[in-house]
Amino acid sequence: MQESRIDICGRPVEPPNHFRFCYGNGPGVDVYGWPSKGGVYSLQDCTPVEIEFLGYDRLNVPRHLKAESEEEEDAHCNHMRRLGATWWARYEDLSKFTVFGDKNLNLNGFFIRVGWPDGGGGAWVLHTTIDEAAERGTGLIDNAYTMEERCMMIERMGGGLLRDP
Structure with a gap:
């Protein structure tokens, strides 16, 4: 069976x-x-x-x-x-x-958010630990209404621009 x-x-x-x-x-x-x-x-x-x-x-x-x-x-x-x-x-x-498992974590225990600007030129990436993400209040990234706002929030939370992702 x-x-x-x-x-x-x-x-x-x-x-x-x-x-x-x-x-x-x-x-x-x-x-x-x-x-x-x-x-x-x-x-x-x-x-x-x-x-x-x-x-x-x-x-x-x-x-x-x-x-x-x-x-x-x-x-x-x-x-x-x-x-x-x-x-x-x-x-x-x-x-x-x-x-x-905890579905809010990926397998490595990292927090990753990616944003793709409308005009191109790379991608905004925030890659940190779950604990650090909580301290920074990165949940605000998910309040974005557009991908442009998401990119802005990733930058505000300490993310960086990867020109050639």
Whole structure:
């Protein structure tokens, strides 16, 4: 008999269904990407600015969107990577981490936020520890309405501009 599985949101599912989005009754949207190389990328609790950066309507996120092709899904994954997505070799590892680990931390215990200015010229990056991020009050970054505001907040919180990310 096959073991029953749950998805990232805690709902029973068959093995990975390759849907891109998971959201419930709280803020943020969890986003997933299924690259052709295998495994799964994840971004937890995405803000409206991140959702729009990924190319989706922040108020109408399609719950069960599947890619039309491997190329489309790889492009989606590359956009996720630009926001600091974590890659997992197996969906089951991600599920276990989500259930048993702290989903607000990435595997290394670092806090990373990335902003991409509209005019190009690089990316604003804040990379610090979780403790330092809490001391700085970096939660304010998520109050940005636009990617430009996000870049401004990353700079204000001590982030730097990477000209060639």
